[in-house]
Amino acid sequence: MSAQAADQPETTAADTRRWRMLALLGVAQFMLILDVTVVVIALPDIGADLGLQRETLTWVVSAYTLMFGGLMLLGGRAADLFGSRRVVLLGLLVFTVASLVTGLAADAEMLIGGRVAQGVGAAMLSPAALSVVTRSFHGEERNKALGIWSALGGSGFAIGVLLGGVLTAGPGWQWVFYINVPIGLVVLVALARMLPAELPQGARARLDVPGAILVTAATGMAIYGLINAGDRGWLSAVTLATLAGAVVLYVLFAVVQRTVRSPLMDLRILTRRSVAGGTFLILVATALMLAVFFLGSFYLQHYKGYGALRTGLLFLPVALATVIGTQIAGHVVGRLGGRTVAMAGLAIAALGTAVPAFWDGSAVVVTGISVAAVGIGATFVAASTTALGQIAHHEAGLASGLLSTFHEFGAALGVAVVSSIAAASIAGGSGTGFTRGFAFAAIVAAASAVLALLIPAVKPPAGVQLHAH
Structure with missing residues (x-):
């Protein structure tokens, strides 16, 4: 009895430490x-302060998401080979220092360079941190821990637009990046003391650096072509050549993945309709969300002349609508399946984005993108259900990594495309470009809803966590 009593505090202390x-x-x-x-x-404030054009401002978003998505699988593999603790701490340090550099930026080169470095740090930190979570918790505790993890990540997407408005209107846009520094340093010191020392798990293999470089370069070239299409023309020789070069690099990446001993990803998993369908849905959902955030922000600030704080507050119903969409979908997806939820979600997104394409006005735009956000949030849940619902347990890490990768690529592509479509309006002209941008988003959402018919009707098995960000 006394031994059991003595063991109880140790167990409680260990549990508290893990949480x-x-x-x-x-x-x-x-x-x-x-x-x-x-x-x-x-x-808009960054552009006015540093004298940046639309193309450069687009890269402020795309450079981060491109590096985050392009190197995430490499970061996960590095955690397996060198230990999650080392990669978590190094990734957090890189991200924190890069945030300081980005905030101090006085020109485009320093700003974009800082965002690239932030993306590299994020690509190291995110998969390594998730690896620590999955190895530290088991059974029902793991499901609870992953639920908390997903909720934190998902809320970050929605809260970002509101916090961005508050910081930009208050201490200045630099604090959008500076705020990461004290938080990052505190978390870094605490994790250095708390993360368990560990040896790398499993057999040692080589990092597929060529594969990571190829897939990141391919996506970067595609984004470059899409961003510049707004000025050079969608059918210009330069645009077509750049996009063709991206296709060539993607083909080379596929060849490398089939020939190297330790590929970055097993592309054969994408031949399964469920996984391919899930990655397609996450790509479209994230592209649509960032597209409407980007268009809405410039519409309200550039075209309507609102300040950053007012714009951020106007995005509050959009953030709440996203959460509502994910919650509703999470409750009904078990009965209806991922395909039905995806079709309904994308149809709602199409209706919402069509509203500001036909009618003008701040209230109309906010209402339209709020309706769209309900559908987009539901599509995020459908994407996870579809991709993870029919895979073996040992493949869950690979499938989750693919979802996260396509999530970031979708963000980069969505901003790049609508930036070019709305180029004239973003530069400070009429509202025609915004109308075209919203119309394009509506068409993409509607077409994707139809394509969702091809996705298998997958329902989530018990214990699968639905990622909503």
Whole structure:
């Protein structure tokens, strides 16, 4: 009896330590996701302060999401080979220092360079931190821990636009990046003391650096072509050549993945309709969300002349609508399946984005993108259900990594495309470009709703966590 009593405090202390560690890792993940959307509201002020053109402002978002998505699988593999503790701490340090550099930026080169470095740090930190969580918790505790992890990441996406408005209107846009520094340092010191020392798991293999470089370069070239299409023309020789070069690099990436001993990703998993369908849905949902955030921010600030704070507050119903969409979808997806939820979600997104394409006015725009956000939030849940619902347990890490990668690529592509479509309006002209941008988003959402018919009707098995960000 006495031995059991003595053992009880040790168990309680260990449990408390694990949940504290989860809280710290969750804060770190929250910062990474927050940094995708927190800059969107600040973009007009950044452009005015540093004298930046539309193309450069687009890269402020795309450079971060491109590096985050392009190197995430490499970061996950590095955690397996060198130990999650080392990669978590190094990734957090890189992200924190890069945030300081970005805030101090006095020109485009320093700003974009800082965002690239932030993306590299995020790509190291995020998968390594998730690896720590999955190895630290088991059974029902793991499901609870992953639920908290997903909720923190998902809320970061929505809260980012509001926080961006508050910081930009208050101390200035630089604090959109500076705020990461004290938080990052505190979390870094705490995690250095709390994360368990560990040896790398499993057999040692080589990092597929060529694969990571190829997929990141391919996506970067595609985004470059899409951003510049607004000025050079969609059918210009330069645009077509750049996009063709991206296709060539993607083909080379596929060849490398089939020939190297330790590929970055097993592309054969994408031949399954469920996984391919899930990654397609996450790509479209994230592209639509960042597109409407980007268009809405410039419409309200550039075209309507609102300040950053007012714009951020106007995005509050959009953030709440996203959460409502994910919650509703989470409750009904078990009965209806991912395909039905995806079709309904994308149809709602199409209706919402069509509203500001036909009618003008601040209230109309906010109402339209709020309706769209309900559908987009539901589509995020459908994407996770579809991709993870029919895979074996040992493949869950790979499938989750693919979802996260396509999530970031979608953000980069969505901003790049609508930036070019709305180029004239963003530069400071009429509202025609915004109308075209919203119309394009509506067409993409409607077409994707039809394509969702091809996705298998997958329902989530018990215990699968639905990622809503």
